[in-house]
Amino acid sequence: MIRVLLVDDEAMIRAGVRSILDADADVEVVAEAADGREGVDLTLSRRPDVVLLDIRMPGMNGLDAAAEIKRAAPAVGVVVLTTFGEEEYVARALSEGADGFLLKTGDPRELLLGVRAVAEGGAFLSPKVARRVLQRLDHDRSVDRLKARDKLSQLTGREREVLALLAAGMSNGEIARRLFLVEGTVKGHVSTILTRVGARNRVEAAVMAHEAGLVQGTERREGSD
Numbered sequence: 001m002i003r004v005l006l007v008d009d010e011a012m013i014r015a016g017v018r019s020i021l022d023a024d025a026d027v028e029v030v031a032e033a034a035d036g037r038e039g040v041d042l043t044l045s046r047r048p049d050v051v052l053l054d055i056r057m058p059g060m061n062g063l064d065a066a067a068e069i070k071r072a073a074p075a076v077g078v079v080v081l082t083t084f085g086e087e088e089y090v091a092r093a094l095s096e097g098a099d100g101f102l103l104k105t106g107d108p109r110e111l112l113l114g115v116r117a118v119a120e121g122g123a124f125l126s127p128k129v130a131r132r133v134l135q136r137l138d139h140d141r142s143v144d145r146l147k148a149r150d151k152l153s154q155l156t157g158r159e160r161e162v163l164a165l166l167a168a169g170m171s172n173g174e175i176a177r178r179l180f181l182v183e184g185t186v187k188g189h190v191s192t193i194l195t196r197v198g199a200r201n202r203v204e205a206a207v208m209a210h211e212a213g214l215v216q217g218t219e220r221r222e223g224s225d
Helices: 011-022 036-046 062-072 087-095 108-119 127-141 145-152 157-167 172-179 183-197 202-211
Strands: 002-007 027-033 050-054 077-082 100-103
Touching: 002 011, 002 036, 002 108, 011 027, 011 108, 027 036, 036 050, 036 062, 050 062, 050 108, 062 077, 062 087, 077 108, 087 202, 100 108, 145 183, 145 202, 157 172, 157 183, 157 202, 172 183, 183 202
Parallel strands: 002 027, 002 050, 050 077, 077 100
Antiparallel strands: none
């Protein structure tokens, strides 16, 4: 069972997201919070597998909450719920260690895929969010397609395969099954990939893979667990 904490100051948004999650028998919403501080406190007391975190909230915002959650409970997955026009916030959330990004107006199926991927130790980027994040990162950090490809050129063929599947939202277990590897081997590849490309976390590596065009044609398996 995947245990989820939902943090958003809008009751209607929480109700909508909860209804989607409740439709999956493998997902349980263990608590809800209306602000970041309450979300941090509930994370520490309930220890969910995944926290779905809004960005703009009164009191402690989602960005500060994400940073505090990752410092205090790094094993808990953090998925940022965002809307268009908040690319600068998403870029900062990335630097705080967020594991996934989803649009509030996106496909409900993406929500479930994202929660599952992050709960299993993977990363998940909504394709639409990824495009906007890439535009922002290109503006703020001048990480263009050529530079991203240059960084990825340091990887072996197998590491590029692992990175492409990671960027498609797969967990280590899913990547291992897809490539017929032991999960520990995949973990080793991921660690090496992060070091070689200079990424701070899986999501940053996934963004770099999207920027380099490595994910084109890579499909995430449906119904995997």
